[in-house]
Amino acid sequence: MPSMENRSDTVMRVSSESGDDGRVPTLLQPDGSTGPTGQVRGARSTSGGQEYPRTMRWGRALALLTCLALVLVGVGDGAVLAQDDVGPGAAEDAAALRQELRAQRDGLRSELAALEDELAATASRLVELEAAIDDAEDEQADAVTDRAIAEDERERPLAVRRAIAIETYMNGDPNANSLINEVLQANSSMDGARDRALYTSVVDWASQTLDELDREIEQLSDRIAELEEDVIPGLEEELADLAASQSDQLSRRDGLISQIEELDRQITALSRAPLTGLPVEEPSLRPILIVKIDNVGPARPQVGINAADIVVEEKVEGGLSRFAAMFQSTGSDPVGPVRSARTSDVNIFGNLDAPLFAYSGSNRGVLAALVDSELVDVGATTEGGQYFRDNGRRAPHNLFTRTSSLWAARQGGIPTALFEYRDEDEPLPGSARPATGVDLTYGAASARFIWNGSGWARETDGRPHTDASGTQAAPANVVVRFTEYRPSVADSRSPEAVTVGSGELWVLTAGQVVVGRWEQDSIDAPTRWLDGSGDPIRLTPGRTWIVMPDPGRATLR
Secondary structure (H helix, E strand, O other): OOOHHHOOOOOOOEOOOOOOOOOOOOEEOOOOOEOOOOOOOOOOOOOOOOOOOOOOOHHHHHHHHHHHHHHOOOOOOOEEEOOOOOOHHHHHHHHHHHHHHHHHHHHHHHHHHHHHHHHHHHHHHHHHHHHHHHHHHHHHHHHHHHHHHHHHHOHHHHHHHHHHHHHHHHHOOOOOHHHHHHHHOOOOOOOHHHHHHHHHHHHHHHHHHHHHHHHHHHHHHHHHHHHHHHHHHHHHHHHHHHHHHHHHHHHHHHHHHHHHHHHHHHHHHHOEOOOOOOEOOOOOOOOOEEEEEOOOHHHOOOEOHHHOOEEEEEEEHHHEEEEEEEEOOOEEEOEEOEOOOOHHHHHHHOOOOOOEEEOOOOOHHHHHHHHOOOOEEOOOOOOHHHEEEOOOOOOOOOEEEOHHHHHHHOOOOOOOOOOEEOOOOOOOOOOOEEOOEEEEEOOOOEEEEEEOOOOEEEEEOOEEOEOOOOOEOOOOEEEEEOOOEEEOOOOOOOEEEOOOEEEEEEEEEOOEEEEEEEEEOOOOOOOEEEEOOOOEOEEOOOOEEEEOOOOOOEEEO
């Protein structure tokens, strides 16, 4: 069967009015009208912001149909596109961003080094201040002690002066022998001159000693006051200010370290594919592309499903399931069969940053939900020229597109990682236990994943699930997210996944299973994948399938 790469770029475009009723969709003509005849449906194309004419001639319509009949050929196995095969600017943008992040990190590291020097100087000054306060307090204590000693020593000359004053007052003659003998304990036989000299000397000694002691006490008191009122408070104030400055410096350091760690994480993330955790030589910031893919018997084997980074399996009406293949690190030209959207898609992918969303069509309720969501519409209505049908398959299971074309058609958001990934030698949580597989059912459809030593081989309805190349799907991880479903507001017959809240979670990875819980606070909030201890479950780098059966509709092996 010919590869799409050998096809002409003149392909059939499909109107979004192709639903899931099995009818072959009408043709979307180049001028925006639909239908194989000249009847006008009034469709518009939004790709170029241009409103196309509402009429076309019969001849042009017939010529187009003839052309389509000539170019409509079968779809091959699909070419897997490397990360830089699509959106050539994405890798350059990511490389430039990584270089910019490294420059920011280097600048922050320099700032951190300077701050560390400031912290070292601050710490040294704090030690000096604490020592100075200790010295001042010791000096103050010594001064208080010295003043007390001086005050005690002052009592002796004061007592002498007091005694002289009393004796002088009582005896009237300061040179009397009785006074001299009592005060000086001198011999009463001394002559008067000597007595007077001794008396004068004692009086002078007392006065001089008192003066010296008073000056010493005054100096000590002044120093004590200075230490108590100025020196120690000043040092304590400087210490408090410096401690506050140190606290601010430590806070700044913690902030810088956090910023550097975050930049390291972003740089590492740019070196790994966000949806697989696998290393990439050339990082890419191209958006996540979600393609709704059919999963009934006539739709198998699907094309490109093994090229998807993540495949989400959701329940749809009739107890069947449908895939949403998420592409980012690699693409697939072609990919399909593409089928219609559901309101579950808004709930499941509403927490991503503007992913591109490819689908065949929807009813009005679903379309309204999509318009109000963060999903970027690259469906068959918006980008009809990027879709075509394979005449080797039966409608409606024969609609295909190219990931390269859809990435080129619209701008989306920065790819958002859904999981954390283990390093090469990092062990699984202690709660992990061996598992050989898991069986699950959606009602009419059933599936099984069996550990084959390197991945979880998928079986659907009892048969190996292979893609168009014959390769069996065997992702590195299978995430069983038990999910409640309610009737969709767009169609009560269609189940709608309830993604806000929490539920049981099984993560099968590396031949083991970790049982935990998933939690999500709102449609636009990230999903937390937690083990029994409340810690994030880190997956094995590689492709992942997220299956969403009802609670109790899966069994571990």
